Amino acid sequence: MSKTIVKPSILPGFMELTPPEQILFNQMMDTIRKNYEKFGFLPIDTPLIEKSEVLLAKGGGETEKQIYQVVKGSTEMSLRFDLTVPLARYVAQYYSQLNFPYRRYHIGKVYRGERNQKGRFREFYQADIDIIGNGSLDIVNDAEIPSVIYSTFKDLGFDEFTIKMNNRKILSGFFNSLGIEDVQLILRSVDKLEKIGIEKVKDELLESGITKEQIEKILEFITIKGNNDEIIQALNDLEIDNEIFNEGVDELKTVLKYLRLFGVPEGNFKVDLTIARGLDYYTGTVYETFLDKYPSIGSVCSGGRYDDLASYYTKQKLPGVGISIGLTRLFYQLMEAKIISPEDASLTQVLIIPMEGYLDEGIKLGANLRDIGINTQVYLEETKLGKKFNYGDKLKIPYVIVVGEEEKKSGVYPLRDMKTGEQEMYKLEDLINVLNNDK
Amino acid sequence: MSKTIVKPSILPGFMELTPPEQILFNQMMDTIRKNYEKFGFLPIDTPLIEKSEVLLAKGGGETEKQIYQVVKGSTEMSLRFDLTVPLARYVAQYYSQLNFPYRRYHIGKVYRGERNQKGRFREFYQADIDIIGNGSLDIVNDAEIPSVIYSTFKDLGFDEFTIKMNNRKILSGFFNSLGIEDVQLILRSVDKLEKIGIEKVKDELLESGITKEQIEKILEFITIKGNNDEIIQALNDLEIDNEIFNEGVDELKTVLKYLRLFGVPEGNFKVDLTIARGLDYYTGTVYETFLDKYPSIGSVCSGGRYDDLASYYTKQKLPGVGISIGLTRLFYQLMEAKIISPEDASLTQVLIIPMEGYLDEGIKLGANLRDIGINTQVYLEETKLGKKFNYGDKLKIPYVIVVGEEEKKSGVYPLRDMKTGEQEMYKLEDLINVLNNDK
Numbered sequence: 001m002s003k004t005i006v007k008p009s010i011l012p013g014f015m016e017l018t019p020p021e022q023i024l025f026n027q028m029m030d031t032i033r034k035n036y037e038k039f040g041f042l043p044i045d046t047p048l049i050e051k052s053e054v055l056l057a058k059g060g061g062e063t064e065k066q067i068y069q070v071v072k073g074s075t076e077m078s079l080r081f082d083l084t085v086p087l088a089r090y091v092a093q094y095y096s097q098l099n100f101p102y103r104r105y106h107i108g109k110v111y112r113g114e115r116n117q118k119g120r121f122r123e124f125y126q127a128d129i130d131i132i133g134n135g136s137l138d139i140v141n142d143a144e145i146p147s148v149i150y151s152t153f154k155d156l157g158f159d160e161f162t163i164k165m166n167n168r169k170i171l172s173g174f175f176n177s178l179g180i181e182d183v184q185l186i187l188r189s190v191d192k193l194e195k196i197g198i199e200k201v202k203d204e205l206l207e208s209g210i211t212k213e214q215i216e217k218i219l220e221f222i223t224i225k226g227n228n229d230e231i232i233q234a235l236n237d238l239e240i241d242n243e244i245f246n247e248g249v250d251e252l253k254t255v256l257k258y259l260r261l262f263g264v265p266e267g268n269f270k271v272d273l274t275i276a277r278g279l280d281y282y283t284g285t286v287y288e289t290f291l292d293k294y295p296s297i298g299s300v301c302s303g304g305r306y307d308d309l310a311s312y313y314t315k316q317k318l319p320g321v322g323i324s325i326g327l328t329r330l331f332y333q334l335m336e337a338k339i340i341s342p343e344d345a346s347l348t349q350v351l352i353i354p355m356e357g358y359l360d361e362g363i364k365l366g367a368n369l370r371d372i373g374i375n376t377q378v379y380l381e382e383t384k385l386g387k388k389f390n391y392g393d394k395l396k397i398p399y400v401i402v403v404g405e406e407e408k409k410s411g412v413y414p415l416r417d418m419k420t421g422e423q424e425m426y427k428l429e430d431l432i433n434v435l436n437n438d439k
Numbered sequence: 440m441s442k443t444i445v446k447p448s449i450l451p452g453f454m455e456l457t458p459p460e461q462i463l464f465n466q467m468m469d470t471i472r473k474n475y476e477k478f479g480f481l482p483i484d485t486p487l488i489e490k491s492e493v494l495l496a497k498g499g500g501e502t503e504k505q506i507y508q509v510v511k512g513s514t515e516m517s518l519r520f521d522l523t524v525p526l527a528r529y530v531a532q533y534y535s536q537l538n539f540p541y542r543r544y545h546i547g548k549v550y551r552g553e554r555n556q557k558g559r560f561r562e563f564y565q566a567d568i569d570i571i572g573n574g575s576l577d578i579v580n581d582a583e584i585p586s587v588i589y590s591t592f593k594d595l596g597f598d599e600f601t602i603k604m605n606n607r608k609i610l611s612g613f614f615n616s617l618g619i620e621d622v623q624l625i626l627r628s629v630d631k632l633e634k635i636g637i638e639k640v641k642d643e644l645l646e647s648g649i650t651k652e653q654i655e656k657i658l659e660f661i662t663i664k665g666n667n668d669e670i671i672q673a674l675n676d677l678e679i680d681n682e683i684f685n686e687g688v689d690e691l692k693t694v695l696k697y698l699r700l701f702g703v704p705e706g707n708f709k710v711d712l713t714i715a716r717g718l719d720y721y722t723g724t725v726y727e728t729f730l731d732k733y734p735s736i737g738s739v740c741s742g743g744r745y746d747d748l749a750s751y752y753t754k755q756k757l758p759g760v761g762i763s764i765g766l767t768r769l770f771y772q773l774m775e776a777k778i779i780s781p782e783d784a785s786l787t788q789v790l791i792i793p794m795e796g797y798l799d800e801g802i803k804l805g806a807n808l809r810d811i812g813i814n815t816q817v818y819l820e821e822t823k824l825g826k827k828f829n830y831g832d833k834l835k836i837p838y839v840i841v842v843g844e845e846e847k848k849s850g851v852y853p854l855r856d857m858k859t860g861e862q863e864m865y866k867l868e869d870l871i872n873v874l875n876n877d878k
Contacts, residue, residue: 006496008532008752011516014486016529018536019543022482038809040787040816043461047453047562048487048548049507049518057445068488070518071508072552077450079488079509090455093447097457099833101820104458109487113511123486133820140798140819151809261799263806313447348479359579360700367702370477370590377479380579381540381572394538 013114013122015328020342020396025331027345028156029107032127032325035152036105039144041129044104046086048111052076054089057312066112079111083128083324084309091132092313100134101141107327119336121328130322132309137319139251142285142305143258145323149289149301150264152325157340160292161300163268166275167252167285168304170235173245174221178214186210187276190222194274222273228256231271248284255285283307287323297333301325344396349435351392352378353385355404362403365413368428374435392418399435452553452561454767459781459835464770466784467595468546471566471764474591475544478583480568483543485525487550491515493528496751505551518550522567522763523748530571531752539573540580546766558775560767569761571748576758578690581724581744582697584762588728588740589703591764596779599731600739602703603711606691606724607743609674610715612684613660617653625649626715629661633713661712667695670710687723694724722746726762736772740764783835788874790831791817792824794843801842804852807867813874831857838874 010016017025037043049070055078056064063081070077080086083106091098107127114120129148131141146163153161171190172183180186189204198219205215224234235249252271259269277286284305291297303323310318334340350369354362359380366378377397379388385402392400400416407413413431416423426434449455456464476482488509494517495503502520509516519525522545530537546566553559568587570580585602592600610629611622619625628643637658644654663673674688691710698708716725723744730736742762749757773779789808793801798819805817816836818827824841831839839855846852852870855862865873 004751005753006493006751008493008528008749009490010486010493010528010532011488011490011514014488016485018533019481019483022484025484026482037786038812038814040790040814042458042786043465044458045461045464046455047449049450049453049550049562051448051450054445054447054449067511069510071510072506075450089447089449093449094457099830103816111488123488136820138820140802144817144819147806258802261802261806263803263810310447312443312445314444347476347481351479363579363697363700364702367586367700371702373477375477375479377542378583380583381575381577391538 011122013116013120015121015123015332018342020345021335023345023347024340024342025327028331029125029127029327031155032152032327033105033107035148035155036127036129038151039103039129039148041103041105041148044087044090044106045108046080046083046090046106048079048109049077050080050086050089052078054313055080055085058085066114068111068113081112082110083108083126084130084322087128087130087132088310088318089313091318092310092316095314095316100132101137102132102134103129104132105129119329119332121332124326124328127325127327128322130309130320132318132320135317135319137321139254139284140258142251142321143255143262145303145321146259146269146287147262147264149287149323149325150262150268153289153301158291161268162270162290162292163264163301164270164272164275164288164290165252165255165285166271166273166277167248167255168276168282169244169248169284170252170273171248171276173242173248174238174240175218177240177242177245178217180210180214182208184280186218190218190274191276193222224273228266228269228271231273232256251284277302277304281306285321291339294333294337294339297330297337300330300333346396346398348375348377348395348397349439350374350376350399350401351388351395351397352376353388353392353400353402354379355385355402356382358404358408361408365401365403365428369432369435372432372436374432374439398438401431450561452555452559454560454562454771457781459784460774462784462786463779463781467770468564468566468766470594471591471766472544472546474587474594475566475568477590478542478568478587480542480544480587483526483529483545484547485519485522485529485545487518487548488516489519489525489528491517493752494519494524497524505553507550507552520551521549522547522565523569523761526567526569526571527749528752530757531749531755534753534755539571540576541571541573542568543571544568558768558771560771563765563767566764566766567761569748569759571757571759574756574758576760578693578724579697581690581760582694582701584742584760585698585708585726586701586703588726588762588764589701589707592728592740597730600707601729601731602708602740603714603727603729604691604694604708604724605710605712605714605716606687606694607715607721608683608687608723609691609712610687612681612687613677613679614657616679616681616684617656619649619653621647623719625657629657629713630715632661663712667705667708667710670712671695690723716741716743720745724760730778733772733776733778736769736776739769739772785835785837787814787816787834787836788878789813789815789838789840790827790834790836791815792827792831792839792841793818794824794841795821797843797847800847804840804842804867808871808874811871811875813871813878837877840870 068079175183175186189201232253275288282304286304288299289301305321307319309320352362352366362378366376369376401413412425414423507518614622628640671692714727721743725743727738728740744760746758748759791801791805801817805815808815840852851864853862
């Protein structure tokens with residue numbers, strides 16, 4: 001029976017990893033999850049498919065163009081494009097069963113049919129945390145969110161990273177004080193400062209009908225320099241008579257105070273008045289996180305405060321604050337920059353290689369090691385010894401134990417360190433200690 | 440601004456859990472994953488969307504009718520309906536980068552547009568392991584697979600479960616020896632034995648043109664009684680002169696021998712000659728797993744040996760053996776039968792409740808506890824003390840520490856056990872020990 005062979009391939013823009021890469025990716029995911037749980041965030045897992053009517057309740061904009069539709073039966077369905085809309089739907093739907101402030105984390109895949117380009121993925125993991133209040137939510141939460149991110153990135157092995165912060169109220173209050181109503185317009189230009197430079201931003205603003213005087217004041221404002229406290233001082237010194245502006249400065253000051261109490265070192269957070277974050281969603285504190293040595297990677301973790309999470313699904317007012325790690329993109333960038341490498345990634349600690357005729361002993365030893373929590377594979381195929389060793393080598397399994405006649409008789413096993421090539425003899429009970437200490 | 444409110448709801452046939460249920464579900468998933476890794480299985484994560492051409496290479500049958508199509512651009516795409524087809528595609532695609540025997544585990548969601556009924560889900564998790572050989576794969580692997588399942592279900596908290604086993608070669612060899620060519624026909628009826636009873640199976644077989652004599656022999660065969668070794672003996676005693684049959688009996692005998700060596704107790708596996716498992720996929724050993732006290736739940740974990748994993752994608756011969764836990768359905772059934780309950784599910788160990796004016800102290804204590812690995816939430820909102828305690832109670836957080844003037848002065852903290860209501864005083868260093876021991 002001859003079959004037609006279909007070329008095995010995946011869709012463009014989808015990430016798929018080799019086994020050692022996958023081990024590394026999962027370790028990152030586990031570290032993020034562990035940190036989210038450390039701060040009392042609760043897990044959630046929502047369907048990847050939702051009713052289009054629900055998912056697109058907000059409607060319009062770029063999002064709708066990027067949607068993957070799902071077809072089966074007559075209901076209009078779509079794949080989720082972020083984890084925030086499902087959260088809003090979930091909180092509205094289970095409102096009476098949740099305890100507020102409701103802290104949830106969600107690590108899951110989302111789908112966006114973006115233009116295909118290197119480093120951009122159409123299926124990618126987001127790792128989100130949000131704290132949702134019922135009616136109100138204290139500003140201290142805005143300090144805890146970046147402290148979770150600090151803890152997470154430390155555990156991911158980074159030391160030099162900066163959580164940049166701003167407050168949207170400072171921006172809109174300031175622009176209002178200049179008599180500029182269309183704050184969005186300015187923010188859109190300010191947001192591009194890093195990308196296109198100060199001169200081009202000036203040109204854009206002029207074209208938008210902002211006067212030269214106003215532009216000078218705007219540039220003076222967004223280039224305020226100094227450490228965190230100096231920036232707050234400089235903002236106060238502006239003596240701007242605008243309620244929103246002053247509310248924003250007070251909030252930012254409070255966030256800085258509590259960030260320190262949450263144990264985040266001064267070197268890892270920085271007020272940056274050019275951080276604006278999108279256009280219509282965030283209403284207060286905003287965050288972006290950068291790896292100091294790799295600025296070209298861009299923000300690896302962003303978020304902020306919003307007034308009302310679920311206004312499309314409920315009349316309950318649900319303010320919140322949250323942040324999201326774009327895990328797939330982060331992993332890809334770290335791999336590309338060779339900041340991480342799957343070189344020695346192995347979950348299996350020991351490979352047992354039975355000599356011909358001693359499979360039974362190998363299997364029994366494997367069961368003993370697993371019983372005390374050592375991840376152990378027994379090589380079960382009949383083949384040459386060299387091929388068995390080669391297998392362990394390729395899988396980067398750190399230890400090999402060969403089992404044969406002598407080991408069966410003596411109960412003493414040779415533990416070979418596959419990196420150094422060194423081999424030491426151990427009784428079973430000692431083997432257990434050595435391997436447990438090495439975990 | 441008045442918005443139209445969209446009713447927040449999910450699609451029928453999709454499972455979504457409350458926070459405590461989700462904690463319990465994740466714990467099950469973690470236990471499964473830990474066990475899979477203990478035996479040297481490597482993680483994989485494939486896209487949920489694949490090219491329809493690839494996913495449906497095999498084509499035909501029920502599967503195709505249940506497919507969720509995905510629409511975006513011109514490529515025909517579908518959601519995966521199991522984890523085996525993506526595995527086949529993956530192994531064919533990355534053949535040269537994989538080390539064989541390739542052991543992989545995959546825990547992920549799959550999609551089937553089944554008729555909507557209680558306990559059936561259209562989006563559900565599968566938790567699969569497979570061992571794939573390059574050209575050949577030793578029969579010993581057929582014994583290791585159920586030993587992983589034994590280890591997993593033990594760790595999930597079950598004692599009384601039975602992994603039922605058979606070998607398809609025994610079935611087809613036996614039927615061939617009776618002169619019956621259409622083995623599938625018989626298997627389809629035999630498969631229904633549990634459901635419809637022996638008399639109806641007889642009727643079905645008669646209608647299919649099987650003679651009364653043949654039926655008597657079939658029934659005699661499938662009702663062979665005894666312990667595992669007695670069944671093997673009885674099969675030998677049949678003295679059937681059929682190569683396939685005898686190969687099957689030998690394989691089953693070998694699997695039984697090694698299952699014992701892998702440490703699976705005699706009470707947890709049982710040869711059952713009525714287990715047939717589907718129709719055209721499995722070629723040797725087959726498994727189904729039942730919870731002894733809850734037979735109505737049906738098989739909670741099934742699989743078997745196949746000759747050729749990826750014949751639609753490659754000419755390489757890739758025999759394998761694997762098994763799958765239908766995790767979503769299992770969770771649902773265990774909840775329905777009240778075998779598991781999310782009653783006390785909490786990931787957070789301590790809730791710190793700051794008295795009015797002592798938020799700073801609360802936050803600092805929280806940071807200290809987290810530093811030594813205690814999952815700790817600080818209650819950050821300003822509200823009445825009773826409401827704060829109530830919050831901890833509802834979230835089932837086991838310990839509460841109230842922090843106020845006295846605690847700030849003395850550095851001694853009251854640890855309240857929320858289950859017993861008892862409270863003891865500890866210095867920070869002792870608190871750490873007590874909580875670490877309690878984890």
